[in-house]
Amino acid sequence: MSSLIAYAILTGIFIGLYYSFMALGLNLIFGVLRIVNLAHGDFIMLSAYFAFWIYFFYSFSPLISLLIITPVFFFSGLALYYGIVKKLLKSKDSEMTSFIAFFGLSMAIESLTFIEFGASYRSLPLNFLPISYVTIFGFPMSFIIIFIGLFSVAAILITFFYLNNTKLGRSTKAMMSSKETAMAYGINISLVFALTFAIGLTITSIAGVFSPYIFGSIYPNEGVLITIIAFSIIIIGGLGNPIGTVFGGLIYGIIISIIDVYVPSWAYMFTFIILVVVIIIKPSGILGVNIREI
């Protein structure tokens, strides 16, 4: 029994690292632009379909398709920012307005995918890595999960390096803590907004390519579920706090993989319950400051 739990925790750590990475883009965009990208899960799904499509027609492995997908998402992010988000940010209640607008976008993406690919479940090939199993502490572990976990760590570290050691990244961090002060110091807000939105979507698209291996398959209406999972993670870790996201992802990954071992048919329901409970007890997240009112 105890070895079962140890196994679940070990898997949970690797999956949790992926979850942290998956939610990072959402948190980055919220932290800087203060808008909620409700279509987050749909971008993940879209990127996974993109990788599937590239594999289907050209048999490129997901790692190669990343080279095509990331620039596409980066530039779509810029286009989306200048086309839609910029106008939304100017509206009176920008948080709620953009929230409803992204809800609409999410529905549109979902149905477009449905029209294009149909409702069937798709998956990506497992054989792009040289080995399929490794043994850690005596447990046979699927190598792809470990690979994705380590890849996520690398990607998270690169993102933090960008935030801490480049001029634009430091401007981004300054914007997260205080928009007004950042403006007073002469930071080009519009540029930082646009870049953050584009980088957020790029990170999301990278996570999206690996999503079929974590969620098992791709289907058009998985977006809502993924958005809610990503939300649970960033709310556990604190909205607008990138380091908290890593923490939230690990907690979530471990809890879900333990539940998955014992009561698999209820696993996703626990996602929703965890979110609702955390949001009611401490909506600012475990690492966040208090924001609940009345």
Add this chain to the structure above:
Amino acid sequence: MKFEKELKSVLGVIVFFIIFYFLGPYFYSNQAFFVTMLLFATLTLSFNIIYGFTGYLPFGYAAFFGLGAYGFGIGVKFGLNIMLSFLLGILLSVGLSVIFLPMLRLKGAYFAIANLASFEAVYYIISNQSLTPITGGPYGLSTSSVFSPNIVYLISLILLIVIIVVTYIIKKSNFGLALKSIRDDQTTSILSGINVSLYRGIAWIISALFAGAAGALYGWYLGFFYPEAVLSITFTIFIITFTIFGGSGTILGPIIGTLLLYGIYDMVGVSFSEYFTLIFGLFILILMLFLPNGLKDILKKYFRRELP
């Protein structure tokens, strides 16, 4: 004089719906369309009580509607009479809204997301295989043993009239005024001596009550339903679009939104539902970009009139 004008338009709408009820089926023989229209108008107005008046945006609103249908279906399954089954539907929906009460302490996007998540949780519980003996699980429930479309049609009309009157009363009362002040500024409302948590709680429960009743009627009318048929996020998309397009917080806005948009939806054809999710999704996006207050804005800008 504004008072009388508003009363007039409310009476006008009620008369319109009564005429609609009798004459509609002569022009268009699809009764399901009229029943759904009346139920959607009810659902949109009940959504308006919480969103329009208090500003809370429940993305999981379809949970109340779905539980209404399920309460009715479970009642029928276990041999209750129609009246009790109907009440069970309302009871489940109101019960759920009471469980969700603590969520109202959250604001803005937090509330909306928490509500969406709880909707998904309700969906997973209802459609779970292990609850098949009660809820029918993924296989759904049948209410065909009490199928009586004409009665449902009549009750839908009565329910719609009741909620129009209720919305009017709320709008005119101090209660409605308090709700609006909660929407605009909670802290100031508290300082003015408004019992914020009590008032918004009451609004929430009234809203869930009508949504549950509409859901129970829908479940009754369908005769057979499975989880996706009544517990679908499509309902949330519909009512949010209808309400925002017509103008939230008004009495006529949600009704006009439903009549126009659902009319168009049905006219163009329901067979390609994915295209409609696409069109409605883009429509919401465009509304938020250019007309965040819907028709209300157009009336104000070009005709200098307030939508009652």
